[in-house]
Amino acid sequence: MIKKKYKIILLIIFTLIFSCKKEETKQQNNHAEYRVDFIIKGDSFSKNLNQTFSTTKSLFEIMMDLKSQNRLDFGYTGSKDTIFITEIDGIKNEGSGKQKRNWIFFVDGNLSEKGVSQVLIEKDTEILWCFTQWEEKEKCNHKIGGNDETNNRKN
DSSP, X not given: OHHHHHHHHHHHHHHHHHHHHHHXXXXXXXXXXXXXXXXXXXXXXXXXXXXXXXXXXXXXXXXXXXXXXXSOOEEEEOOGGGOEEEEETTEEOOOSSTTOEEEEEXXXXXXXXXXXXXXXXXXXXXXXXXXXXXXXXXXXXXXXXXXXXXXXXXX
């Protein structure tokens, strides 16, 4: 009878120890640091930016962080799931039409099928913003190579 009590007590202790370890691992994972590398390609400039953060955020939230730090200037319309980027660094979308150019973005080399507020960043990610005609979009796509923040404007 006493052996049985000790076995039960030991089982309870081991269960508590392992459950505490699992909770500690969960908490450590919640504090992971993510990095987003941006490249923004306009007519006569390209701009590389990066931002680190420790919680899952939407692409729009990260862009707003950059805007509040005066590292990225952009305009938008809409709210919540309907946010639409209308301009970046003073270059405005030209609207619809075959010859019109607009801002489009790629996430890790893939054209985004979601809006900026719907794309959740949960890992290191590369974002490419490109001002181009829709038919020319694939010419703009490439992996981001630089990690340093630069601003290569040509006046």
